Amino acid sequence: MSQLKEQLALFWKAVLKDPFPYWLGGILLGFLNVVHFMNMKSPWGITSYFTHWGAWIAQKFGAAPEAWVYYAGNAKQLQELEGGFLRNGGSWLDLGIVAGAFVAALLASQFRIKKIRSWKQAMGGIAGGLLMGYGARIAFGCNIGAFFSGIGSMSLHGWVYAVFIFVGAYIGSKILTRYLI
Numbered sequence: 261m262s263q264l265k266e267q268l269a270l271f272w273k274a275v276l277k278d279p280f281p282y283w284l285g286g287i288l289l290g291f292l293n294v295v296h297f298m299n300m301k302s303p304w305g306i307t308s309y310f311t312h313w314g315a316w317i318a319q320k321f322g323a324a325p326e327a328w329v330y331y332a333g334n335a336k337q338l339q340e341l342e343g344g345f346l347r348n349g350g351s352w353l354d355l356g357i358v359a360g361a362f363v364a365a366l367l368a369s370q371f372r373i374k375k376i377r378s379w380k381q382a383m384g385g386i387a388g389g390l391l392m393g394y395g396a397r398i399a400f401g402c403n404i405g406a407f408f409s410g411i412g413s414m415s416l417h418g419w420v421y422a423v424f425i426f427v428g429a430y431i432g433s434k435i436l437t438r439y440l441i
Contacts, residue, residue, distance in 0.1 A: 293412055300349055303409035307396040309350035316345055
């Protein structure tokens, strides 16, 4: 029984406490991308569903997103909007990503609520989040939809996105270290 406890402790540490090696993470993400494509009949994406969330909230306040160009010009998007939150597989996927990240942070003892150091830091975070969200929508996806699924499907946009995400990360890190840290 003692040996079983030791093996379970090693498993717990290897799978839930220590970070996965990059190669294993890559294999798992590739496998999940294929599974997602087989089940959802579309490449893996994240941010499109956030657009639907915003539209569903806007509907609750009396807006008519079905008349917006984004929905009126695209039958698939309109069908997803009309399906509602609970019948949207992508919404469940996004909730699972958020819940999984939260659980992973808890299990790795990395979850912390930190005090905001300054208003400058808070405004920078808000501005960065808004710019990332806007950029993800005009690029037709975030790093998952535009990069990961784009390259996986051998689309030119995925490779162009890869070049510019690295350029943007470099410039962003320089701005961050110079003005915010």
